[in-house]
Amino acid sequence: MEAIAGDDAPNTDTEPLVVVAEGDDIPAHRRYLAVADGILAAIAAGRLSPGDRLPNERELARICDVSRTTVRDALLALELFGVVEVRPGSGCYVGSLHPARRRASSVVLDSVPRDLLEARLHVEPEVARICAGNVSPEEIRRLRGLIDACEAEGERASADDLGTFLKMSQEFHSEMALSCGNGVLADFTSQLVDVTAHPLWQVVNSMHVRDPEARASQIAEHRAILAAVESGDGELASAQMRRHLASLESSIFGSGRRRDGISRQRRRSR
Amino acid sequence: MEAIAGDDAPNTDTEPLVVVAEGDDIPAHRRYLAVADGILAAIAAGRLSPGDRLPNERELARICDVSRTTVRDALLALELFGVVEVRPGSGCYVGSLHPARRRASSVVLDSVPRDLLEARLHVEPEVARICAGNVSPEEIRRLRGLIDACEAEGERASADDLGTFLKMSQEFHSEMALSCGNGVLADFTSQLVDVTAHPLWQVVNSMHVRDPEARASQIAEHRAILAAVESGDGELASAQMRRHLASLESSIFGSGRRRDGISRQRRRSR
DNA sequence: TTCTGCAAATCGGTCTGACCAATATGGGGA
């Protein structure tokens, strides 16, 4: 996949394959984090794909305007997460596990819809459980704001204009995942939720919120989850989330829960 | 001056506070792993206790007979695992970890290896639950074969050659994930497990299977999980997997509580 | 022409030495 920085293209050394983050949320004495974040951003933006070889360390140092030492620190950190794989004498390659995987190459997209929802049904209750007693007041406020906005939209929207309502509703789930404090779980959940933003899913989802009463019911379930989280009762939060997703599942796929291994496909690792 | 941590006795300068491992399971081109392993061993042996300050980098380089660069790589890796905390201008300290987690904005890098293990702790029990009553006899056979081979390797291996044992042990988890029938969960779990195949993870993991008895215990836990899965008892399978991973986590990161979510939840789970 | 084998180029791993910034320490002055 020819990902090395413009050796072939005429527009050399002006292409921002990797840009160092300037954000203030990175401590000044952890410069390698900025470089690592830049590489992650490049992957997330699709400028680097799994299997691609990164520019060599010396080139990266030039691009990011840091020393090779700092680049190596960044690569070492990324290697620990499986984001990249470093092969001596060969180069540094993008691995399969990285925080913001592109949807195009994601297994998520070509998975059975039912598997997606079932995965959410197993993971999100755990996320809610972690959130309980672990979220900050500010995050509670943000989540409540999302529900309020969603409710207002739900009352306003017609049956033919549910896009915004659905989007905000999903944002509640993503936001809660981000609030759980575990970056890995948060990212995984966000991926699952993001997929349901696909137009095809929107059509499916809109089925069960056409009725204003159904929208109100969904809002109520979100509020119940948030209340449980706020109270610090992890068990209750988990149960509420499970109930919420189960009702979602049953309204989409019906009440049948049979698992017959339809989606089974054994994949070789490496 | 001698500010080396936690020693009351005026020991001589030849005391092996940190010794570099000579094990063959550490690739020659990753010397920093040997240093990291030496520091981990010192902590495990009690020569270094949480809160203690390590010798400074230049001194460590002298002790381990490597360059400061290599020492820094080792410390960076250990810091990412939360084993040590590096404070600029002050020193490198064991264990006393960051008081509050930095919240992720769009920067996803603040997820630590502990997040990976915690994610497994939440997802894999669900995987085991799904597996129960859902796996085929052939898959059961394969899983049992993995455990058997792992056990044979565990009895054969010495304390310095645990690479194969660890790898086979992890393969059990990957194989079970692939057997659960949900492609999304299987893929996610496999990724998490694959990351721990990294040499650095192997070094950390080897801490808790150095003792032959510990290896036997781990094998027994795997058998318990498989038995529960085979019996079709999803609840038991989930519990066994959770117990297994919890013991793994505590033996790696210690029982000290750092993640509110986890510890709170575990307290609550009667 | 195709294949094999060797040598040069490439690339990561490590070492050395230096300088900077943050912190810790200790002594002197109010």
Added chain:
DNA sequence: TCCCCATATTGGTCAGACCGATTTGCAGAA
């Protein structure tokens, strides 16, 4: 006694160099 500042300590970064492993490409053999 307490505070402030100069200084020592320590980690963070940079630069340049060398080594070993891998890759690549070309020359020679089949």
